[in-house]
Amino acid sequence: MAAGTQPTTRARGRGRPPRLSRERILESALELVKRDGLGALSMRRLAEELDAGTMTLYGYFRGKDELLDALVDVSSARSKRLRELGDGPWRQQLRELILAVREVLAEHPWEVELRMRRPLVSPGAMRVPEAGLQILQAAGLAPAEAARAFRTLFLYTFGFSGFGDPDDPERVRRETMAQVAPLPADEYPAVSAAINELAATMAGEEQFEFGLDLLLDGIEARLGR
Amino acid sequence: MAAGTQPTTRARGRGRPPRLSRERILESALELVKRDGLGALSMRRLAEELDAGTMTLYGYFRGKDELLDALVDVSSARSKRLRELGDGPWRQQLRELILAVREVLAEHPWEVELRMRRPLVSPGAMRVPEAGLQILQAAGLAPAEAARAFRTLFLYTFGFSGFGDPDDPERVRRETMAQVAPLPADEYPAVSAAINELAATMAGEEQFEFGLDLLLDGIEARLGR
DNA sequence: ACCTGAACACCGTTCAAGT
DNA sequence: ACCTGAACACCGTTCAAGT
Numbered sequence: 405m406a407a408g409t410q411p412t413t414r415a416r417g418r419g420r421p422p423r424l425s426r427e428r429i430l431e432s433a434l435e436l437v438k439r440d441g442l443g444a445l446s447m448r449r450l451a452e453e454l455d456a457g458t459m460t461l462y463g464y465f466r467g468k469d470e471l472l473d474a475l476v477d478v479s480s481a482r483s484k485r486l487r488e489l490g491d492g493p494w495r496q497q498l499r500e501l502i503l504a505v506r507e508v509l510a511e512h513p514w515e516v517e518l519r520m521r522r523p524l525v526s527p528g529a530m531r532v533p534e535a536g537l538q539i540l541q542a543a544g545l546a547p548a549e550a551a552r553a554f555r556t557l558f559l560y561t562f563g564f565s566g567f568g569d570p571d572d573p574e575r576v577r578r579e580t581m582a583q584v585a586p587l588p589a590d591e592y593p594a595v596s597a598a599i600n601e602l603a604a605t606m607a608g609e610e611q612f613e614f615g616l617d618l619l620l621d622g623i624e625a626r627l628g629r
Numbered sequence: 630m631a632a633g634t635q636p637t638t639r640a641r642g643r644g645r646p647p648r649l650s651r652e653r654i655l656e657s658a659l660e661l662v663k664r665d666g667l668g669a670l671s672m673r674r675l676a677e678e679l680d681a682g683t684m685t686l687y688g689y690f691r692g693k694d695e696l697l698d699a700l701v702d703v704s705s706a707r708s709k710r711l712r713e714l715g716d717g718p719w720r721q722q723l724r725e726l727i728l729a730v731r732e733v734l735a736e737h738p739w740e741v742e743l744r745m746r747r748p749l750v751s752p753g754a755m756r757v758p759e760a761g762l763q764i765l766q767a768a769g770l771a772p773a774e775a776a777r778a779f780r781t782l783f784l785y786t787f788g789f790s791g792f793g794d795p796d797d798p799e800r801v802r803r804e805t806m807a808q809v810a811p812l813p814a815d816e817y818p819a820v821s822a823a824i825n826e827l828a829a830t831m832a833g834e835e836q837f838e839f840g841l842d843l844l845l846d847g848i849e850a851r852l853g854r
Numbered sequence: 855a856c857c858t859g860a861a862c863a864c865c866g867t868t869c870a871a872g873t
Numbered sequence: 874a875c876c877t878g879a880a881c882a883c884c885g886t887t888c889a890a891g892t
Contacts, residue, residue: 517742517745523831527812530817530820531817534816534817534818537819537820537827538818538819547823548823548829550819550826551829552826552829552830552836552839552840553839553843554830555830555831555836555840556785556839556840556843556844559788559789559792560781560784560788560840562788562791562792563786563787563788563789564784564788566787566788566791567745567748567784584755587752591759592756593763594759594763595755595758595762597772598762598772598773598775601775602758602776604773605777606748611780611781614781615777615781615784617847618781618847618848619781619843619844620847621846621847621850622850624850625846625847625849626843626846
């Protein structure tokens with residue numbers, strides 16, 4: 405929200421008041437991305453949607469990268485407030501936290517690619533790790549282990565979401581089966597015998613929750629030591 | 630390797646023999662991507678590198694997407710042959726398999742983005758799941774559980790690799806610390822107290838192995854039931 | 855103080871040729 | 874049979890102005 409070059413909103417002194425604002429631009433960008441995908445977001449098209457010259461945007465953002473960073477930022481900030489952490493058992497608290505993260509990424513799949521390209525560490529983005537660390541430390545893990553365990557959950561969630569096809573999970577499964585079916589059974593015995601089971605893992609929240617529970621099992625096993 | 634439109638290599642009948650081949654084009658593309666990154670790979674630049682007109686490439690590939698698919702395919706196929714699965718304990722076998730996958734992605738980070746964009750199910754790509762399923766079923770998991778567990782390992786590996794910065798892990802850690810340090814300690818107590826531990830999770834193979842071992846612990850816990 | 859068109863250096867791909 | 878330039882519809886961004 406800082407940076408020197410953009411027009412001031414409260415125009416001190418006189419001169420025309422700005423027609424646009426970072427907020428209004430980001431609003432429009434968010435809408436555009438939601439409607440037509442990340443690939444459709446260009447400076448030119450965004451400006452057109454705002455009835456402005458392309459170069460006007462450069463008065464508010466240094467360039468497209470800065471705009472994209474800000475976009476991730478507002479999108480995360482606006483996401484449904486994380487449910488208050490109840491004081492249930494650590495496992496249930498952590499499970500709900502990660503499911504909330506997953507929910508956000510399912511709703512804004514474009515965030516995955518963007519955040520992998522340029523990892524975000526804005527204050528807002530740190531609320532989730534903060535909550536995760538608190539839960540894991542309260543459960544009994546040392547800080548270093550808690551940090552690594554949380555990071556693992558985080559990476560799994562992004563990995564899943566990066567492959568996730570929100571449009572049509574059923575299609576993904578059908579395509580997988582179609583591509584696995586012709587494989588020679590003697591070279592691929594396990595895969596051939598488990599086509600349906602394999603296809604079922606390619607999309608859908610059941611798979612996400614399986615992996616999440618597997619990780620929670622792993623953490624639980626370490627606590628028991 | 631099929632598809633109708635490209636020039637035949639063994640030019641049956643007469644006519645000029647083709648100057649290029651899918652193989653030679655992919656070779657050049659691989660080199661270009663390795664040298665300058667995925668963003669630098671354009672049809673125009675690739676053609677120039679091959680001393681050919683841009684449109685010549687369209688005689689060999691229907692378009693850029695098909696070229697990218699083929700690129701992932703040859704790159705995976707060429708990867709160091711997966712170590713023969715010894716007949717050690719399942720945990721060690723699976724660990725080595727996943728580490729081999731990670732090694733490939735660390736060497737070809739651009740594969741992560743491409744494979745997330747268009748999941749690949751070529752015969753070659755199925756060798757890894759085949760091995761994974763075999764190990765997990767031999768260890769005692771039912772097919773459905775084995776498939777889901779393998780998928781979890783796979784997704785975690787891609788998630789890690791998507792965030793992985795092969796250039797300079799140390800820089801990533803320093804940047805994380807710089808961005809976390811100014812956070813108010815009363816709002817972010819756990820994060821503030823564990824800055825170093827948190828930064829350590831942001832890059833590096835130790836973090837990858839921690840997560841991998843955590844998942845293996847989870848699997849082991851399920852086998853014990 | 856704020857906005858913007860023209861221009862530059864790029865894209866992928868269609869079309870209609872050239873040899 | 875194989876190759877390719879021109880053209881079209883796009884990009885992000887710099888520069889030099891316009892009000």
